Amino acid sequence: MKLRRVRAVARKELLQIVRDPRSLVMALLMPFLQMALLGYGMSLDVKHLPICVFDREGSQTSQALLKRFQASIYFEIVAVFASYDAVKDAIDRGTCKMAIIVPNDFSQHLADSHATSVQAILDGTDENTATLAAGYAQAVLSGFQTDVAFRWNALHAPTAREPGHLAVQSRVWFNEDLESRNFIIPGAVALIMALIGAQLTSLTIAREWERGTMELLVSTPVTPMELMVGKLMPYFIIGLVDAGLCLAIAALWFDVPFRGATSTLFVATSLFLLVVLGIGYLISVGIKSQIGASQIALLVTMLPTTILSGMSFPIDQMPAAIQGLTYAIFARYYVTILKAVFLKGAGVAELAIPLAALGVWACVIAALAARAFRKTID
Amino acid sequence: MNATAIVAESLTKRFGTFTAVDAVSFTITAGEVMGFIGPNGAGKSTTIRMLCGLLRPSAGRAVVAGIDVACDPEGVRQRIGYMSQKFSLYGDLTVGENLRFFAGIYRVPTNVRAERIAFAVDMAGLKGREHALVQTLAGGWKQRLALGCAILHRPPILFLDEPTSGVDPDSRRRFWDLIHAMAEDGVTVLVSTHYMDEAEYCNRIALIDAGRLVALGRPGELKATALGGPLLLVECDQLGPAIDALSRLPGVLDTAPFGNAVHVLIDHARTEGDLAMALRRAGVRVRRIVPIAPSLEDVFVRLVGRNRKQTAA
Numbered sequence: 001m002k003l004r005r006v007r008a009v010a011r012k013e014l015l016q017i018v019r020d021p022r023s024l025v026m027a028l029l030m031p032f033l034q035m036a037l038l039g040y041g042m043s044l045d046v047k048h049l050p051i052c053v054f055d056r057e058g059s060q061t062s063q064a065l066l067k068r069f070q071a072s073i074y075f076e077i078v079a080v081f082a083s084y085d086a087v088k089d090a091i092d093r094g095t096c097k098m099a100i101i102v103p104n105d106f107s108q109h110l111a112d113s114h115a116t117s118v119q120a121i122l123d124g125t126d127e128n129t130a131t132l133a134a135g136y137a138q139a140v141l142s143g144f145q146t147d148v149a150f151r152w153n154a155l156h157a158p159t160a161r162e163p164g165h166l167a168v169q170s171r172v173w174f175n176e177d178l179e180s181r182n183f184i185i186p187g188a189v190a191l192i193m194a195l196i197g198a199q200l201t202s203l204t205i206a207r208e209w210e211r212g213t214m215e216l217l218v219s220t221p222v223t224p225m226e227l228m229v230g231k232l233m234p235y236f237i238i239g240l241v242d243a244g245l246c247l248a249i250a251a252l253w254f255d256v257p258f259r260g261a262t263s264t265l266f267v268a269t270s271l272f273l274l275v276v277l278g279i280g281y282l283i284s285v286g287i288k289s290q291i292g293a294s295q296i297a298l299l300v301t302m303l304p305t306t307i308l309s310g311m312s313f314p315i316d317q318m319p320a321a322i323q324g325l326t327y328a329i330f331a332r333y334y335v336t337i338l339k340a341v342f343l344k345g346a347g348v349a350e351l352a353i354p355l356a357a358l359g360v361w362a363c364v365i366a367a368l369a370a371r372a373f374r375k376t377i378d
Numbered sequence: 379m380n381a382t383a384i385v386a387e388s389l390t391k392r393f394g395t396f397t398a399v400d401a402v403s404f405t406i407t408a409g410e411v412m413g414f415i416g417p418n419g420a421g422k423s424t425t426i427r428m429l430c431g432l433l434r435p436s437a438g439r440a441v442v443a444g445i446d447v448a449c450d451p452e453g454v455r456q457r458i459g460y461m462s463q464k465f466s467l468y469g470d471l472t473v474g475e476n477l478r479f480f481a482g483i484y485r486v487p488t489n490v491r492a493e494r495i496a497f498a499v500d501m502a503g504l505k506g507r508e509h510a511l512v513q514t515l516a517g518g519w520k521q522r523l524a525l526g527c528a529i530l531h532r533p534p535i536l537f538l539d540e541p542t543s544g545v546d547p548d549s550r551r552r553f554w555d556l557i558h559a560m561a562e563d564g565v566t567v568l569v570s571t572h573y574m575d576e577a578e579y580c581n582r583i584a585l586i587d588a589g590r591l592v593a594l595g596r597p598g599e600l601k602a603t604a605l606g607g608p609l610l611l612v613e614c615d616q617l618g619p620a621i622d623a624l625s626r627l628p629g630v631l632d633t634a635p636f637g638n639a640v641h642v643l644i645d646h647a648r649t650e651g652d653l654a655m656a657l658r659r660a661g662v663r664v665r666r667i668v669p670i671a672p673s674l675e676d677v678f679v680r681l682v683g684r685n686r687k688q689t690a691a
Binding site (some may be wrong): 007012014016019056211212213218219375378 | 434451479
């Protein structure tokens with residue numbers, strides 16, 4: 001491999017990138033657009049869910065309960081109704097996702113048994129939201145009951161200790177607030193890098209074919225290895241810039257806690273970039289049209305990364321066969337590393353296995369890419 | 379001095395069932411300007427591409443600069459310059475950027491790089507336009523720049539595939555001046571063209587049709603012998619009846635209208651008198667019959683016609 005040729009190819013490629021501002025702008029704007037889309041659009045949390053209430057009792061106690069719903073960050077009371085029909089209508093129209101109906105013997109029941117029940121009507125068309133909302137509603141209600149019971153005890157036996165019931169206090173590590181955003185965003189970074197990386201290089205060889213410059217290039221003594229290295233270098237730098245942008249947006253804009261070391265991220269990102277750039281290059285060598293290559297690159301990177309990398313669906317909940325398949329998905333390792341570095345502060349030592357896996361991927365892809373290009377025009 | 383630069387031994391290229399190049403053999407001596415002449419699709423480009431190692435021959439062998447192309451294509455590529463039929467420099471790069479790119483790819487020594495690039499710019503007549511994007515240049519300039527890029531590394535052998543197609547006559551002349559200047563420096567040039575006048579500028583020409591090498595020789599040689607008999611110009615009053623009468627006459631190999639006269643090719647047993655008599659019998663008034671020197675175009679048309687007849691038979 002001759003350095004001068006690599007440099008000549010890299011400089012030429014860089015000039016072509018600069019001359020085609022569309023692709024450069026796309027490469028640099030993509031992180032912002034995609035991060036905004038995925039960061040805001042792909043939330044699995046239920047917050048400020050629009051609900052309506054129908055208070056059949058209208059007592060101080062029932063109002064106190066409804067105030068608790070209003071105070072919860074999970075719910076937002078958007079309507080107060082006085083009939084079942086109105087409630088049904090609101091759920092049907094979808095203006096409310098849940099209705100809380102307080103029975104007319106609510107206070108009485110509470111005073112008698114320190115236990116209450118209210119009716120919750122849920123819009124089950126969105127199963128995930130409905131389940132979560134029911135859980136949150138339960139939590140609001142039991143909180144209210146505990147308070148009432150406690151106050152009742154205090155009233156009747158001022159010296160008595162708090163009623164002695166045992167409760168599990170769960171503490172969540174690494175994502176203390178259980179913000180789904182905190183685990184979605186590191187995964188989103190992996191998805192965006194895979195998309196951009198493969199897109200960028202998928203065009204590079206196809207463009208030479210389409211513009212007819214390949215014939216002359218093939219007639220020169222440049223070797224396939226020199227061509228590959230020279231062509232990937234500028235995109236590697238753009239990829240690193242993009243990765244920096246994505247990670248900065250994740251940490252600074254979306255406030256995903258960043259507990260690891262930048263150096264770990266740099267190593268992992270470099271390896272991942274080599275893999276995706278190499279895949280794009282391979283596609284470009286195989287498919288001589290820019291549009292075709294770009295479509296295939298999209299397909300090859302987007303589907304496995306979204307579905308099988310653990311970015312949006314937890315791998316350990318997949319069927320065993322599919323779990324096995326995820327080991328063959330390069331994005332899986334990067335997603336694991338990103339989440340661990342961001343949320344756990346893991347370092348190179350803890351991440352040795354996924355890093356090694358990415359390294360193997362990078363080597364295999366680079367070897368394939370260097371060999372794939374044949375210097376003939378047959 | 380007379381070393382062999384290029385050898386083609388029964389070079390054959392098949393694309394599926396179509397034979398683009400059919401067992402073409404020739405030898406080119408160093409410093410020679412060899413012209414490939416033939417209609418479009420005759421196999422000129424395919425032959426050149428096989429010699430450059432861009433296409434693998436289906437059969438046969440190519441040796442360029444003493445190196446077997448199949449064994450060491452990179453070794454060959456170091457020693458050749460190639461200009462493809464289709465313009466293939468980078469249009470989105472400037473003149474200077476293209477030249478610097480190819481200088482880097484060919485690893486032109488740094489101490490002569492600036493001088494070689496300046497020479498190429500000068501040769502292409504692009505002085506002062508080094509910063510112009512190549513896609514903004516007119517055809518002639520583009521072609522000369524492509525030649526400039528192809529000779530940056532001073533290759534001993536140049537392959538030029540229709541370098542002057544679509545270029546105005548003045549630019550074509552200038553381009554041929556450049557080719558001859560390089561040949562004088564000992565560069566071997568294989569150039570394809572479909573302009574007959576350009577064929578005259580070559581030391582030797584190879585006539586290619588339908589994948590076959592139809593004739594090979596110096597232009598003068600071909601004109602003198604390839605037709606197989608003298609060529610006569612017949613001026614008369616009625617062209618149609620004249621051609622009818624002449625083509626029925628035994629010993630007449632070919633007739634072709636040429637302006638308001640007829641070109642007639644006869645074998646050596648016929649004379650002008652035979653023609654005059656035949657025409658008079660047909661009632662055609664003959665103004666004059668004179669022997670003429672055939673042009674390469676006559677040779678070309680005649681040989682291609684004969685090749686087609688043979689292929690069809």
